[in-house]
Amino acid sequence: MLGYTHVMHTQRPMSLDRQSAEQLAIQAIGFVASDPELLPRFLALSGIEASHIRRAAAEPGFLAGVLQFILAHEPTIQAFCTASEIEPAQVAAALRALPFGDNNFEAST
Secondary structure, eight states: OOEEEEHHSSSOOOOHHHHHHHHHHHHHHHHHHOOHHHHHHHHHHTTOOOEEEEEETTTTHHHHHHHHHHHHHHHHHHHHHHHHHHHHHHHHHHHSSSTTTTSSSSSSS
16 A cells, blocks of 8 residues: 555655646545545545535635645545546645645544
8 A cells, every 4th residue: 555655755756836736635525525524524534514615715824735635545546546547756746835734643444
C-alpha cells in the first residue's frame, strides 16, 4: 500500500505554484462534496457545516486541510487521483504550496 508518506519519501518532490495548488484543492472539495460517504466524514472531522464550505474555502488553511483529508486515507487518495487523472505526488505538491500545508498530519488506512 502506497500512502502519502511513501509518496513524499520515495520520489523527488514535485512543486506547484499556489494558483495551481488552489485549483487542485477546489477540485478535491468537489470530489469530497459529491461522495455520500466522504462528505459526512469530512464535515465531522473538520467541524464545519456543509452550508459553510464555500465561505470556509476562502480561509487560510482550509484548502490545505482538504488536501490533508484526501492524503490521509489511502482509498480516498487513490479514488481522487483516479477520478482526476492525476498522481498522488501532485496532491502532495499542491499541499506544500498552500498556506498551512505541511506534512504534520496523521495518516490512516
